Amino acid sequence: MAEGGTRPAALRLRGVRSGYGALEVLKGIDLEVREGEIVTLIGANGAGKSTTLKTISGLLAIRAGKITLFGTPVGTLQPHEIVGLGLVQVPEGRRLFGDMTVLENLEMGAYLRRDADGIERDLEHCFELFPRLRERARQRAGSLSGGEQQMCAIARALMARPRVLLLDEPSLGLAPLLVQQIFEIIGRLNREGVTVLLVEQNANAALNLAHRGYVMETGRITLSGPADALLADPKVREAYLGH
Amino acid sequence: MTLAEIFSWPHVIDALTLGALYALIAVGYTMVYGIIQLINFAHGEVFMVGTYVALLAVLHTGMPLVAAIALAMLACMALGLLIDFTAYLPLRRRSPGVDAVSIAGLTAFALLAVAYFELGRREVTGLPVLLVTAALALIPLGLLVLALLSMAGRLGRPKGQVASDRLSALITAIGMSLSLQTIAQLLWTADYRAFPASALPAFFGRTIWTVGEPPHQAAILGKEIVIWVAAAVLMVGLGALVSFTRTGRAMRACAQDKETAALMGVNVNSVIGFTFAVGSAMAAIAGVLYAVKVGGNISPRMGYYPGVIAFAAAVLGGIGSIRGAVAGGLVIGITQSVGGGVTLWGLERLAHGLGAIGWEGGRAGLERLVAALAPRISAYDFAFAFGLMILVILVRPWGLFGKPGGKRA
Structure with missing residues (x-):
């Protein structure tokens, strides 16, 4: 959607390279998420989508290029410092603390915050978004179903009061009805003011939700544009939408 | 020997006291393992350094024991941080410095072997000792420089958590342990020392209660109560903290x-x-209390056996679990105190049984064995403790409170 074009950039990657050991996965990524947008990053398995998110979050070292968050360079910061600047990731596979209760997981999300009142309000907000979590607050997170775990993982990230939310494959392994529910929530969060970068294999659902999209292949961005244009693009339809 | 004799009050009191001390040390192993899956072999040396700090504080400043313990805790917290910072942190960081640090660990190991050999022969003085001392001083310094370099990013871009080779970490831990032992020996000599009686509160040696009936009566001394209460309070506090x-x-x-x-x-x-x-602070308290209990055992190598035994306690209880450390400490303490007696008792029963089925030869043989073992069996107390640990981990490799295939803090 074109109106995003005038807004300032929340997150910007320029020529970002990174990888694991001798293996270079990202071969120069340019990507931009403007304030208030939902941007999706789609691509096949192994294209480097998760690696991109890990590099943005500081879990992987950036080897070349530049990452800025609201204009501040964050490429050399540690993960916890980046969280402190308002960028929070919901990692692939939920990665809940399985031995902790749901409530403790949510409290972990608010780890860097000291405003007890604000935390209490946000907890209430999370329970409103995901009523199931209220019922299961005292239960071990490891005992939740897949859908509940994904809700818990998103709620945990929300407890950090993110300005930019990264989501890595939130639909993975979920039934279609749950996927729809999760995507509705992501849309609602965005309307509440959270900027979203969404990595998805479910390209159809992702492009239907997002304002803009990037297509990634073997460590490079090969295509980008407004989501509806990508949805209509024959190459995208062929490769990622199964038409 | 009867079971009543074996589980008599003096043994029970001894078992509980040892168990409380082992639990305090074991918790340091178990917490560090729970969080980075590393057996910190230098933990026994932290225990030793803590004891020395308290001893020297008492001797040189005459401060009360409680203040000396507080000082020892602070010193050990700093030492624990320094050990992690210089030896283990570089291994957790992704950087070419990692290999350099493991090489430093190996070098430390080799140098210390030489140091032991040289210092063991008392007539060797002068240049060799000087060289060894200088070399030893260079090791921590070198590790520190490497750590600083790797932090400054000179040796790569340290970021994130990358599990490095476990073997490097293990060797570094052993190198750290031996480094600290040898440095302590150079600083404080290998002589056995003790807290002077005048430095200890008077009620430590006083009988607070008398339990049991003669001839198995036992006195519970003030220092034993202090050890129990300190261990209980610290473990509950630690559990609440976590x-x-x-x-x-x-x-x-x-x-x-x-x-x-x-x-x-x-x-x-x-x-x-x-x-x-936190683990190091616990070790400092345990060290001082251990020295108070045993008396006259303060030496650079004092951390070795309690350290190894407490490690066994941590494994037995389920490494990574604080409750496990408490349970393991107590079980090991009890085994060490009564294992020999129970073994003799079992052999006597067996001899009795052999007699009952009419095999006099077997009975006589076993009785001779019991008679021969009886005066010496207490020397095998550590063997019983380790034997029990081996038995437990054969049946439950994850220990009493551990989780199969899992890890926890």
Whole structure:
């Protein structure tokens, strides 16, 4: 959607390279998420989508290029410092603390915050978004179903009061009805003011939700544009939408 | 020998006291393992250094024992942080410095072997000792420089948590242990020392209660009560810290998944450092109390046996679990105190049984064995402790309170 074009950039990657050991996965990524947008990053398995998110979050070292968050360079910061600047990731596979209760997981999300009142309000907000979590607050997170775990993982990230939310494959392994529910929530969060970068294999659902999209292949961005244009693009339809 | 004799009050009191001390040491192993899956072999040396700090403080300043213990705790917290910072942190960071540090660990190991050999022969003085001393002083310095370089990013871009080769970490831990032992020997000599009686509160040696009936009566001394109460309070406090505080939650989060903990805003290396500091403070208290209990055993090598035994306790209880450390400490303490007696008792019963079925030869043989073993069996107390640990981990490799295939803090 074109109106995003005038807004300032929340997150910007320029020529970002990174990888694991001798293996270079990202071969120069340019990507931009403007304030208030939902941007999706789609691509096949192994294209480097998760690696991109890990590099943005500081879990992987950036080897070349530049990452800025609201204009501040964050490429050399540690993960916890980046969280402190308002960028929070919901990692692939939920990665809940399985031995902790749901409530403790949510409290972990608010780890860097000291405003007890604000935390209490946000907890209430999370329970409103995901009523199931209220019922299961005292239960071990490891005992939740897949859908509940994904809700818990998103709620945990929300407890950090993110300005930019990264989501890595939130639909993975979920039934279609749950996927729809999760995507509705992501849309609602965005309307509440959270900027979203969404990595998805479910390209159809992702492009239907997002304002803009990037297509990634073997460590490079090969295509980008407004989501509806990508949805209509024959190459995208062929490769990622199964038409 | 009867079971009543074996489980007589003096043995029970001894078992509980040892068990409490082992639990205090074991918790340091178990917390560090829970969070970074490293057996910190230098933990016994932290225990030793803590004891020396308290001893020297008492001797040189005449400060009360409680103040000396507090000082020892602070010193050991700093030492724990320093050990993690210089020896283990570089291994957790992704950087070419990692190999250099493991080489430093190996070099330390080799140099210390030489140091032992040289210092063991008393007539060797002068140049060799000087060289060894200089070399030893260079090791921690070198590790520190490497750590600083790797932090400054000169040796790469340190970021994130990368599990380095476990073997490097293990060798570094052993190198650290021997380094500290040898440095302590150079600083404080290998002589056995003790807290002077005048430095200890008078009620330590006083009989608070008398339990049991003659001839198995036993006195419970003030120092034993202090050890029990201190251990109980510290373990409950530690459990509360881990279960209910923000930092404790961060520790558990790091134990389960460091990468995700970092994504929550946890400074993982600070939490690991904190864990080292807390475990080290516990070791300092345990060291002083151990020296008070045993009396006259303070030496650079005093950390070795209690350290190894407490490690066994941590494994037996389920490494990574604080409750396990308590249970393991007590079980090991009891085994060490009564294992010999129970073995003799079992052999006597067996001899009795052989007699009952009419095999006099077997009975006589076993009775001779019992008679021969009886005066010496207490020398095997550590063997019983380790034997029990081996039995437990044969049946439950994850220990009493551990989780199969899992890890926890």
